[in-house]
Amino acid sequence: MSSGRKKSILTNRKLSVDFTRKLSAISCASDVSCISARLGLEQGHLKNIVQDILEMDNKDEWELCSDDELSEYGDDWDDDDPSIWQELQNETVRLDQRKHSSASEVSTNSLSTADNFPPVEINLGEMKTVLNLYKKH
Numbered sequence: 001m002s003s004g005r006k007k008s009i010l011t012n013r014k015l016s017v018d019f020t021r022k023l024s025a026i027s028c029a030s031d032v033s034c035i036s037a038r039l040g041l042e043q044g045h046l047k048n049i050v051q052d053i054l055e056m057d058n059k060d061e062w063e064l065c066s067d068d069e070l071s072e073y074g075d076d077w078d079d080d081d082p083s084i085w086q087e088l089q090n091e092t093v094r095l096d097q098r099k100h101s102s103a104s105e106v107s108t109n110s111l112s113t114a115d116n117f118p119p120v121e122i123n124l125g126e127m128k129t130v131l132n133l134y135k136k137h
Contacts, residue, residue, distance in 0.1 A: 009126055010133065013062040019130070020057060025095050025120040026050045034093045038124055039131065053134050063137065089125035096120075 009019050026032050027050045036046040056062060096119050 009129055010062060013060055015053075015057045015062075015130070019126065020054065022120050022122050022126075023050050023054055023130075026122065027054065029095050032095070035095075035122065035124065035127065038091070038093070039127060049131065049134060053130060056134070056137065061137070062133070088128055089123065091124045092121050093124065094119040094121055 009016055015023070026035065027047055032043050032046055036043045039046065041049070
């Protein structure tokens with residue numbers, strides 16, 4: 001795992017504001033199958049993990065560790081294989097930030113402002129890095 005990538009996501013035991021926004025989009029999105037399938041997780045499991053990560057970040061519970069400590073948690077992927085990391089680093093998924101609501105719940109004002117939310121781009125390499133950090137807890 002690249003230590004530079006970890007540092008850009010997690011600084012002083014806090015996730016970056018940008019990455020927290022991306023995790024929030026995952027937790028609110030109605031369909032995250034494009035991410036969960038690629039990471040080998042069920043959608044509900046991924047959303048639960050993301051919620052746990054956001055709660056850990058709010059409570060400043062991140063512990064900084066060496067990459068060697070992560071190996072004991074039974075990761076299915078060979079993190080030393082540069083081709084996997086390269087593939088994930090180059091793979092970005094776009095999520096719509098809006099939750100899908102029924103027509104009865106949506107006012108005309110919210111419909112006009114809903115188009116102002118740009119999609120969130122999530123790099124799967126960064127997601128894998130945060131999942132590895134989460135697994136060590």
